[in-house]
Amino acid sequence: MRKxxxxxxxxxxxxxxxxxxxxxxxxxxxxxxxxxxxxxxxGKGCLMHVLRILSQKTGKSIDEIGITxxxxxxxxxxxxxxxxxxxx
Amino acid sequence: xxxxxxxxxxxxxxxxxxxxxEGVKVKVFEQKFLLHGASGRNSGxxxxxxxxxxxxxxxxxxxxxxxxxxxxxxxxxxxxxSGYLKLAKTKEELEEVEFQRRFGLKLKLxxxxxxxxxxxxxxTNAFKFASxxxxxxxVFPWAVIWGLAKGCKDLGVEIHDFKKAEVVVENGxxxxxxxxxxxxAEVVVNSAGAWSKEINEKLGIKDERVIxxxxxCVTESIRPYLDPxxxxxxNGLFLSQSMRGEIVGGIVGKxxxxxxxxxxxxxxxxxxxxxxxxxxxxxxxxxxxxGVYDEGINGKPVMGFSKVQGLYQLNGFGRNGMSIALxxxxxxxxxxxxxxxx
Ligand SMILES: Cc1cc2nc3c(=O)[nH]c(=O)nc-3n(C[C@H](O)[C@H](O)[C@H](O)COP(=O)(O)OP(=O)(O)OC[C@H]3O[C@@H](n4cnc5c(N)ncnc54)[C@H](O)[C@@H]3O)c2cc1C
Ligand code: FES
Numbered sequence: 001m002r003k004x005x006x007x008x009x010x011x012x013x014x015x016x017x018x019x020x021x022x023x024x025x026x027x028x029x030x031x032x033x034x035x036x037x038x039x040x041x042x043g044k045g046c047l048m049h050v051l052r053i054l055s056q057k058t059g060k061s062i063d064e065i066g067i068t069x070x071x072x073x074x075x076x077x078x079x080x081x082x083x084x085x086x087x088x
Numbered sequence: 089x090x091x092x093x094x095x096x097x098x099x100x101x102x103x104x105x106x107x108x109x110e111g112v113k114v115k116v117f118e119q120k121f122l123l124h125g126a127s128g129r130n131s132g133x134x135x136x137x138x139x140x141x142x143x144x145x146x147x148x149x150x151x152x153x154x155x156x157x158x159x160x161x162x163x164x165x166x167x168x169x170s171g172y173l174k175l176a177k178t179k180e181e182l183e184e185v186e187f188q189r190r191f192g193l194k195l196k197l198x199x200x201x202x203x204x205x206x207x208x209x210x211x212t213n214a215f216k217f218a219s220x221x222x223x224x225x226x227v228f229p230w231a232v233i234w235g236l237a238k239g240c241k242d243l244g245v246e247i248h249d250f251k252k253a254e255v256v257v258e259n260g261x262x263x264x265x266x267x268x269x270x271x272x273a274e275v276v277v278n279s280a281g282a283w284s285k286e287i288n289e290k291l292g293i294k295d296e297r298v299i300x301x302x303x304x305c306v307t308e309s310i311r312p313y314l315d316p317x318x319x320x321x322x323n324g325l326f327l328s329q330s331m332r333g334e335i336v337g338g339i340v341g342k343x344x345x346x347x348x349x350x351x352x353x354x355x356x357x358x359x360x361x362x363x364x365x366x367x368x369x370x371x372x373x374x375x376x377x378x379g380v381y382d383e384g385i386n387g388k389p390v391m392g393f394s395k396v397q398g399l400y401q402l403n404g405f406g407r408n409g410m411s412i413a414l415x416x417x418x419x420x421x422x423x424x425x426x427x428x429x430x
Contacts, residue, residue: 026121026250028120028121028123029123032230033234040308040374042375076374077354077372078369078370078371078373079307079362079368079369079371079372080358080369081358082373083358083359083362085351085354087352087355087356
């Protein structure tokens with residue numbers, strides 16, 4: 001069965017495991033190489049699954065792996081709304 | 089010969105690769121993950137439109153090296169040669185074109201209306217002139233780093249990530265680096281980008297380079313839409329479309345330190361970007377971040393051995409590292425090998 005981990009980027013558990021085996025075995029490298037957590041939901045749906053797989057494969061605890069830096073904005077904002085903002 | 093390289097950005101990894109091809113034993117040290125530095129945070133614009141003969145030559149050689157390395161390593165850098173467009177409000181800002189042509193660059197100096205023929209959705213009132221370099225384009229910086237790292241590993245280079253390195257010097261001569269443990273080396277390469285200044289200052293080497301922070305963001309993905317890389321030299325706006333379909337853009341950096349992302353930047357960027365390409369209005373920003381780069385004196389990279397014997401400087405790439413660093417790494421490799429023969 002195809003176990004989808006990240007729906008936004010259509011990534012399976014197998015693909016994540018393969019990337020870890022290629023050496024992308026820290027969370028920052030893994031998310032960049034696979035695209036996991038970088039889709040429209042920005043990881044809300046998949047970050048915990050990705051961390052679990054990484055933890056299982058590397059034997060590191062979730063704390064040791066660390067949560068990846070949230071890049072603002074949290075919700076996508078269209079350019080025309082930003083463009084109407086006040087310039088400092 | 090043993091060489092220790094500090095920093096796994098484009099400069100450090102490319103040098104590691106070229107040296108390893110000559111049979112040198114190389115270790116690369118990266119304080120964080122690969123892509124942590126400017127090489128993992130930039131917009132991938134490739135050009136040779138520089139105001140200096142040496143920079144132009146390095147950029148032209150880098151163009152060749154991109155092709156060569158892709159096939160040698162067997163890795164796709166996702167490089168698209170669909171042109172680099174410099175826009176400007178006045179002709180004076182593009183004076184460099186005359187000079188660049190003398191070095192054989194095939195450039196077109198265009199009026200705003202002619203740019204409208206290349207890219208119909210551009211607002212031709214937002215600028216007056218443009219210098220178009222058809223051989224320029226966009227590369228996916230992450231793929232360059234992944235590919236170089238793969239090439240290094242295939243040649244037996246050790247890449248130590250999450251290892252901050254310090255240069256170990258005895259009697260004015262490098263002994264190696266300490267990174268958790270000691271690693272012996274006859275030559276140490278300082279290719280630590282914006283952090284290389286700090287490394288030099290610790291060793292008592294005077295370093296007057298400027299550190300620049302630049303902010304950047306990406307929108308959601310859309311169908312292939314924007315071909316060339318666009319840089320508006322009058323206001324610093326840059327824009328391009330990545331192979332993943334995102335519109336990548338930002339404003340050329342200022343030396344104000346820090347690496348945080350700011351809301352103020354998003355507002356300024358949104359105004360400039362939607363003024364230049366009004367159709368982008370409905371797109372949403374998905375992520376924003378900032379990067380730091382180190383600017384050499386007169387905009388030139390710093391290359392060569394320094395007063396600490398065995399310490400080779402390879403830094404100061406400013407905003408041009410993706411365009412010139414491959415050729416610089418090739419040159420550094422030659423100089424390191426030659427020094428060893430003497
Ligand atoms: C927003 C932005 C947009 C840009 N756009 C473009 C563009 O369109 N075109 C272009 O050509 N260039 C562009 N640049 C510039 C380009 O990214 C840089 O010139 C280039 O990446 C520099 O490469 P580097 O290898 O010298 O440094 P870096 O990529 O910064 O690598 C240095 C590495 O050294 C590591 N390091 C530091 N200190 C230590 C230590 N003590 N021990 C171990 N490791 C250490 C760092 O973590 C880092 O990974 C842009 C830069 C930014 C920030
Ligand atoms: S489910 Fe992974 S980014 Fe949305």
